[in-house]
Amino acid sequence: MTVTPTSATSRPAPAAHTPIEPGILYFGTPVALLSTLHEDGRANLAPMSSVFWLGWRAVLGLGARSATARNLLRTRECVVNLPSDALAAAVDRLALTTGVDPVPSGKAARGYRYEADKFGCAGLTPVASGTVAPPRVAECPVAMEAVVEDVHPLAADDEGQRGSILTFEVRVQRVHVHEEIRMKGSPDRIDPDAWRPLIMSFQKFYGLGPQVHPSRLATIPERLYRGPDIDRARGVQDR
Numbered sequence: 001m002t003v004t005p006t007s008a009t010s011r012p013a014p015a016a017h018t019p020i021e022p023g024i025l026y027f028g029t030p031v032a033l034l035s036t037l038h039e040d041g042r043a044n045l046a047p048m049s050s051v052f053w054l055g056w057r058a059v060l061g062l063g064a065r066s067a068t069a070r071n072l073l074r075t076r077e078c079v080v081n082l083p084s085d086a087l088a089a090a091v092d093r094l095a096l097t098t099g100v101d102p103v104p105s106g107k108a109a110r111g112y113r114y115e116a117d118k119f120g121c122a123g124l125t126p127v128a129s130g131t132v133a134p135p136r137v138a139e140c141p142v143a144m145e146a147v148v149e150d151v152h153p154l155a156a157d158d159e160g161q162r163g164s165i166l167t168f169e170v171r172v173q174r175v176h177v178h179e180e181i182r183m184k185g186s187p188d189r190i191d192p193d194a195w196r197p198l199i200m201s202f203q204k205f206y207g208l209g210p211q212v213h214p215s216r217l218a219t220i221p222e223r224l225y226r227g228p229d230i231d232r233a234r235g236v237q238d239r
Helices: 066-076 086-092 106-109 120-124 229-235
Strands: 032-037 044-047 050-053 057-063 075-084 141-155 165-177 199-201 204-206
Touching: 044 057, 044 066, 044 120, 057 066, 057 141, 066 075, 066 165, 075 165, 086 120, 086 204, 120 229, 141 229, 165 229
Parallel strands: none
Antiparallel strands: 032 044, 032 075, 050 057, 057 165, 075 141, 141 165, 199 204
8 A cells, every 4th residue: 555645754854953152142133222321411322132021021131341231220220222124224333332431341352432422423313201311212113211120140150250241120111102113003002014123133233024924822912911010100100
């Protein structure tokens, strides 16, 4: 008797894995611009992509000696601005700049320079926030005002890295978006077909392509994910 191969058995064998040791593991995450305030009240603006969200909370990974980390530890507030892929050139103008003077030796070795006016350097516009002191970036389609709820060291088990990296848990208090990325007919949803985040993958900029496959998760109404932080945010008064 002849047996016809099934689709599972007729597929070609998957490619074999090869062990490697890449210097970084940035497989692709959205770029964020964090705005904070220096001690003298000047606004600082820093690009980063070590960030992820759960509900209305985000975890930010930063070098402990960076101006942004120092500002967050002191003021406990920031704005997480999300640039679109159209703002790649503006974000790139902030590359290799730091708000710390003198420039830390590790950054100096990588070619960083001190920049006092980060907004001016990037060609971006600061606008007043509602619930926190740092400004929002007018050109970014998404700006989230947030406060620091907790700080955790990363790699505390390694003597050589201990104290050099911090993760900040921030709670979002206000979400501001450009009208062009809102889903038509819904007051509180983002249209994923209109929102085009800037993606950093292995130090290079990319954008999103079209949807590649329907998502079963998309059948769950977004309102079912709404957590208590949203109600808490409603109670925060504008400054």
